[in-house]
Amino acid sequence: MNEKILKVLEQNAKATPLQLATMTGVPVSEVKETIEQAERERVILRYKTVINWEKLGNERVMALIEVKITPQRGVGFDALAERIYRFAEARSVYLVSGTYDLAVLVTAGSMHEVANFVSQKLSPLEGVQGTVTHFLLKRYKEDGEILDGKEESHRLAVAP
Amino acid sequence: MDSTRTRKQLIADRVAGLSPSGIRKFFDLLASLEGVISLGVGEPDFVTPWRIREAAIYSLERGYTSYTSNYGLPELRKELANYLRCLYSIEYDPQGELLITVGVSEALDLALRAILNPGDEVIMPDPCYVAYSACVTLAGGTPVPVPTTVENGFAIRAADIESRIGVRTKALLMGYPANPTGAVLTRPELASICDVATKHGLIVISDEVYARLVYDIEHTSFPCLPGARENCILLGGFSKAFAMTGWRIGYAAAPREILEAMTKVHQYTMLCAPTVGQMAALEALRSGENDVVAMVEDYNQRRRLMVKGLNDIGLACYEPKGAFYAFPSIAATGLTSDQFAEKLLNEERVAVVPGSAFGSCGEGFVRCCYATAVPDIEEALRRIERFVKRHRMP
Numbered sequence A: 001m002n003e004k005i006l007k008v009l010e011q012n013a014k015a016t017p018l019q020l021a022t023m024t025g026v027p028v029s030e031v032k033e034t035i036e037q038a039e040r041e042r043v044i045l046r047y048k049t050v051i052n053w054e055k056l057g058n059e060r061v062m063a064l065i066e067v068k069i070t071p072q073r074g075v076g077f078d079a080l081a082e083r084i085y086r087f088a089e090a091r092s093v094y095l096v097s098g099t100y101d102l103a104v105l106v107t108a109g110s111m112h113e114v115a116n117f118v119s120q121k122l123s124p125l126e127g128v129q130g131t132v133t134h135f136l137l138k139r140y141k142e143d144g145e146i147l148d149g150k151e152e153s154h155r156l157a158v159a160p
Numbered sequence B: 001m002d003s004t005r006t007r008k009q010l011i012a013d014r015v016a017g018l019s020p021s022g023i024r025k026f027f028d029l030l031a032s033l034e035g036v037i038s039l040g041v042g043e044p045d046f047v048t049p050w051r052i053r054e055a056a057i058y059s060l061e062r063g064y065t066s067y068t069s070n071y072g073l074p075e076l077r078k079e080l081a082n083y084l085r086c087l088y089s090i091e092y093d094p095q096g097e098l099l100i101t102v103g104v105s106e107a108l109d110l111a112l113r114a115i116l117n118p119g120d121e122v123i124m125p126d127p128c129y130v131a132y133s134a135c136v137t138l139a140g141g142t143p144v145p146v147p148t149t150v151e152n153g154f155a156i157r158a159a160d161i162e163s164r165i166g167v168r169t170k171a172l173l174m175g176y177p178a179n180p181t182g183a184v185l186t187r188p189e190l191a192s193i194c195d196v197a198t199k200h201g202l203i204v205i206s207d208e209v210y211a212r213l214v215y216d217i218e219h220t221s222f223p224c225l226p227g228a229r230e231n232c233i234l235l236g237g238f239s240k241a242f243a244m245t246g247w248r249i250g251y252a253a254a255p256r257e258i259l260e261a262m263t264k265v266h267q268y269t270m271l272c273a274p275t276v277g278q279m280a281a282l283e284a285l286r287s288g289e290n291d292v293v294a295m296v297e298d299y300n301q302r303r304r305l306m307v308k309g310l311n312d313i314g315l316a317c318y319e320p321k322g323a324f325y326a327f328p329s330i331a332a333t334g335l336t337s338d339q340f341a342e343k344l345l346n347e348e349r350v351a352v353v354p355g356s357a358f359g360s361c362g363e364g365f366v367r368c369c370y371a372t373a374v375p376d377i378e379e380a381l382r383r384i385e386r387f388v389k390r391h392r393m394p
């Protein structure tokens, strides 16, 4: 599978097959095949847009929740991780090394909703030993994009 | 007193005789317009990678604000020797064969001043980087341009060099990958040039500031060719590869005797390259490789877009394999390159540089820099297309 095509798409999901073909030097037909195959095999999971909601005054609450869990015989952390990631509130779930086991990124409409999710859904789960909730106060960089004050080049318009 | 006479005498003949860079003119015109997309730049559109900037800031915090050795920071020269060994398997002794300079610009000036006697001739390709002929003149030499053509991909040919060698010919000055053409030389082409230079005892000044910016090919460094090193002054820099134009750091690598002579000039005229820039360059060599690879891939994508776009519009453009310039022919319009650039700027607000600014063989071409954001390249191409449709020769 042509990774160059995927790398361009990862940066710009709107790039057309023709643009991709020109930029990577791969024939259009091959670009189309690659994309179809990548979608079919779930190498491409989704086309997404990084939005700065704060600009619209649309304050969504995000929290990073540390979850300490007891691994279960035979399935380790996976079964419990699955119980957690099936909740729609859980935007990302990672197994991590260190002082806790799962890092759960949650988005919700209000702090109250997050608190509810943690106290009603997450904490009571069998095998969850404890949680620590960190509310996100400010987003500086998201998916490699700096939200405010993106760096501009200060080049002169004409140079030798 | 006759004031015109005194004014004329104020400036040395050598300097008064230099024509101002053809690029300057456009700069003034451009400043008066709004909404211009500029393809007229000659530098990366990336800001220097943060890890490099951060290292420079840290060096300031630690108080590295004094002069360095005339040759440059010892660690930087050591790292540079290592870099050249890794890239090209070539050995330069950090003690006495490497000199850190204020950009390739200073290194070029030093090289010429170190080797030229008044009236010595220096052969160079036409078109070429604007500074070459001016620097030769300022160093007391005489530039001898060798025409290159699009049919030959703007590569200078050994036979053409040889046919211009006379008793006063001292050196060959060339820069590949080339500004403004994006041309590169293949290893066999370089080898035949090396043969001619050796046969006639020429010093070869090889400006390889764009060495890292090559696409789908490998760069051959001139001194790597068998027998080339002894008569070669290799110039290289950080400006283009690491997006560090404003830091002003470059280097020269040459056999001891030549490098000593260059250092003599450097120590009296410059003392040393800026310390904070050298610190940044050190970090670039130590950890900047991934950034270089990523930027090259990015340029390559934009290069393909630009070259295909220009060809689709009807401005025939051969494939430039290096640097970040496309050099399309504007023959389809029947305009001179000066007219083309000026009208395009006024009518469509796209800045390009007329090929004639780089020598008479650049006439009929314009330089378009593709180190520009993709949406801007696409918009510039749309505007150029409109322009060409309007001005197409009947």
Ligand SMILES: Cc1ncc(COP(=O)(O)O)c(C=O)c1O
Pocket: A160, B042, B102, B103, B104, B105, B106, B129, B175, B178, B179, B207, B209, B236, B237, B238, B239, B245, B248, B249, B250
């Ligand atoms: C061919 C060539 N040589 C040298 C230079 C100057 O490089 P530096 O920034 O290292 O002085 C440039 C800059 O545009 C160039 O195009």
